[in-house]
Amino acid sequence: MIIVRTKGTGSIHRDAKEIALCISYFKIQRSRPKVVVMGHSTGCQDVMEYLCRLEVSQQADGQLDGAILQAPVSDREALxxxxxxxxxxxxxxxxxxxxxxxxxxxxxxxxxxxxVFEAPCTASRWYSLSSPLHDGDDDFFSSDTPLENLEATFGKITPAKTPFLILYSGADEFTPRSVDKKALVERWIEVCRRFGVNVDVVNSGIIEGATHNFAGCPEAVVKDFLGRVGRFLKTIEGGLEGGGLMSKV
Structure with missing residues (x-):
């Protein structure tokens, strides 16, 4: 599994192209039959950029076998x-x-x-992360995102049969208290389903009691997270084709 985080002097498009190189390396050079990518926090934007904006010709040689968003908070709202x-x-x-x-x-x-960042951040990247005008490349997860923007991101995951898991921390300290996390994730899932994206509706959802990076969480909370990821990976290992995860609804 490739775990993705990102920094402030590049762009998510550059990150996505580098992810493609990593996937190709593991698929071809290391002969790994299955590759799943997990994004944490801002790294979730990289995963989304790869799945819904990167041209197919720029994606990895050998299809990505699964993608996980872990703590996909809005950087704008967190800031x-x-x-x-x-x-x-x-x-x-x-x-x-x-x-x-x-x-x-x-x-x-x-x-x-x-x-806010340990590393330097360019004006372009800061604007991408922080703009309230719904025009930032990084702004995938804000609670006020217009439906048409979600349809152009969650609804455009390519290939649509890529198994997709969304895990949101129920006690995420970087999410405004006013945000209904369950409704937010359900909105994303609904867009995915409407556009035929292979979202795992069984294991996706809220990890109750989880902080942003699980710091200080009870063992039961961590086990909940690991259990969902494990079941998702077992489904992929079992070789279910597109729609297999959605068929469990």
Whole structure:
């Protein structure tokens, strides 16, 4: 299994192309018959970029056998929690001004971003993560995402038969308290099903009591997560074709 995280000086499109190279390496050079990719947090954007925006010709040699989103929170909504609304607004507007001035590759000042990232972050990437205008490349998971945007992402997963698992932490500290996590995930799943995406409706859902990265979680919570992932992987190992996971509804 390839686990994906990402940083602030690149782009999710670059990340997705690098994921394709990794998958090809394991499929061909290492002769691994099954490859599943898991994205954690911001890494979930990379997985989505690979599945729904990367041209088929750019995808890996040898089809991806499964994809998992673990803690797919909205970075935009998380930034408001971390920074406070005023500092957040100043940050994305500053990034927008830099981009309009042709300086999208410029590193954002740590005084503006409040050291949210351990690594430097360009204006373009910060805007992609933080824009409230629904135009950021990273903005897959915000609770206020318009339906047409979801249809262009969750509804465009390619190939649609790729087994797909969504696991959202029930006590994720980076999700606003006002967000109904269960309804949010169900909305994504409904779009997937409507467009024929092979989403695992049995194991996808909320991991009750789970924090963003499972820090401090009871053993039962971790076992719930591992159990869902294990069952998902066993289904893939069993070789079910597209629709096999959905057929369990």
């Amino acid at each position: 408001v929690i971390i920074m406070g609304k005023d500092a957040y607004d100043r940050s994305w507007k500053h990034a927008q001004r830099l981009i309009k001035a042709g300086r999208g590759g410029e590193i954002m000042s740590a005084q503006i971003t409040l050291d």
